[in-house]
Amino acid sequence: MTAVEQTRHLATAIPGPNSSALIDRKAAAVSRGVGTTMPVYAARAGGGIVEDVDGNRLIDLGSGIAVTTIGNAAPRVAAAVAAQAGEFTHTCFMVTPYEQYVAVCEHLNRLTPGTGDKRSALFNTGSEAVENAIKIARSYTRKQAVVAFDHAYHGRTNLTMALTAKSMPYKHGFGPFAPEIYRAPLSYPFRDAEFGKELATDGELAARRAISVIDKQVGADNLAAVIIEPIQGEGGFIVPAPGFLATLLAWCRDNDVVFIADEVQTGFARTGAMFACEHEGIEPDLIVTAKGIAGGLPLSAVTGRAEIMDAPHVSGLGGTYGGNPVACAAALATIETIEAEGLVARAAAIETLMKDRLHRLQADDDRIGDVRGRGAMIAVELVKSGGTEPDAELTKALCAAAHAEGVIVLSCGTYGNVLRFLPPLAISDDLLHEGLDVLEAALRHLS
Structure with a gap:
């Protein structure tokens, strides 16, 4: 298998034509009860990137919901x-x-x-x-x-x-x-x-x-x-x-x-x-x-x-x-x-990087009510400005904006207002920063 290039790249709009065709096939063949988060279909993945069937390369901050912790298709x-x-x-x-x-x-x-x-x-x-x-x-x-x-x-x-x-x-x-x-x-x-x-x-x-x-x-x-x-x-x-x-x-x-x-x-x-x-x-x-x-x-x-x-x-x-x-x-x-590969220590390093970025963002935006988590399991709880009321709509909009820009993020929480980050431990610091740059820009746009 050829290694997946470790850069974010949008060859088409999200979703592209091949993913769109598969979305139609899913609707005709798969139970409606099986939902999907992203409107793209994966073709390859490795490191911190998922490549879809249209050639888009997306930054992976979800790891298939914490499954591909060591990276997708890890060599061993x-x-x-x-x-x-x-x-x-x-x-x-x-x-x-x-x-x-x-x-x-x-x-x-x-x-x-x-x-x-x-x-x-x-x-x-x-x-x-x-x-x-x-x-x-x-x-x-x-x-x-x-x-x-x-x-x-x-x-x-x-x-x-x-x-x-x-x-x-x-x-x-x-x-x-x-x-x-x-x-x-x-x-x-x-x-x-x-x-x-x-x-x-x-x-x-x-x-x-x-x-x-x-x-x-x-x-x-x-x-x-x-x-x-x-x-x-x-x-x-x-x-x-x-x-x-x-x-x-x-x-x-x-x-x-x-x-x-x-x-x-x-x-x-x-x-x-x-x-x-x-x-x-x-x-x-x-x-x-x-x-x-x-x-x-x-x-x-x-x-x-x-x-x-x-x-x-x-x-x-x-x-x-x-x-x-x-x-x-x-x-x-x-x-x-x-x-x-010392991945326990790598998870701790990811925590330091992500919390540093997110705490700085929180200091400038009171809609980030809380930054929490450990290792490569980090979350921000989004609230309405000026208080602690959960803001599920902002969370949904932020996820959609990130997805459109080629960043895989997930939401969670009883109130639907928590953005969760589960990057693979194989991801580079550069991709982490780029993914957070996209989220920061989207959050400012949604103000």
Whole structure:
């Protein structure tokens, strides 16, 4: 494969004629329920660029929603996938197992926070891994209830829709949902500031608020698990106040409740640590991973304390495609790339660059209410000038303007007013600055 030129280039208007033709074909062939963010169709991608079928080269600040963390078609991954596909593509690990699955689990047990004896199990998607983490927790505790948090996103299957907070587009019209799911208040520093500085900055205080709700509405004797994203993804890249996660974990340990960290979006160097939990110094009972685990191939995992992971009966966990050998080969190459190329440090460097630019922009524009995030997982929360009221319309317009100029950006947040940045760690500083230049110009134009 020829390397993709690492420059932004608009050969046509967005979308071009070839993408427009494919948009028409999609409308005739694909369910209307499958939406798309960008009006372009990809042909090639690599580094910090996605090239479309019309020859437009777009700056990638989305990484396929945090999947191609190490860069698209990363050399080690591409080579490993080709080699494994030439050997065998599937046998089903539950029928005739293979070393690649075991090797991925060994690496997960080594890399995830915690020094004790650990086990892992592999699946296909983040939603599937979340469901299995709940199954494991229920098997271990022999309790049923599960607590998730405000603004949470955990997936689109029935159980994970119940865990997810946002109705449209994820839950609307798709119920009834799985029972025994409860919700507690998250630490959301920017919004908690409306209730006082102490709540916004004191994570322990915010955790006590959540624990009070859990005690009253569920009760520890009924609670199998608490599941939380260490940094929320779809909810708005919300970073809880320091001490929030640690206080929750301590309460879970005291009450025989399994603490599940959903690191689907935050794992594998994305936040400037291999896993986001490391920033808070916590060791979850179970960690759910997917997205960045395999360089773009479908793979997910649950990793955790051995006594919890071994609680389900033999054959209680599994799935026909879980831990596919080609995906496992990609995961091993992804982990090798992260470690060999120092990508944890690269994510931290991206944070410094992006926050410096965005904070300077915030100082000149009060519509940027908050700049937050860690590593290459950065967000700006957009508000109406002079206050903190969410501005979803500005966010939508800003995304559209960036897309038209060849910059891939994504929005998120319960209120639809958060612009999120998930650049691949292979992106150059020049492309990052250029992408931010485009956004800055668009924001000024929209004033």
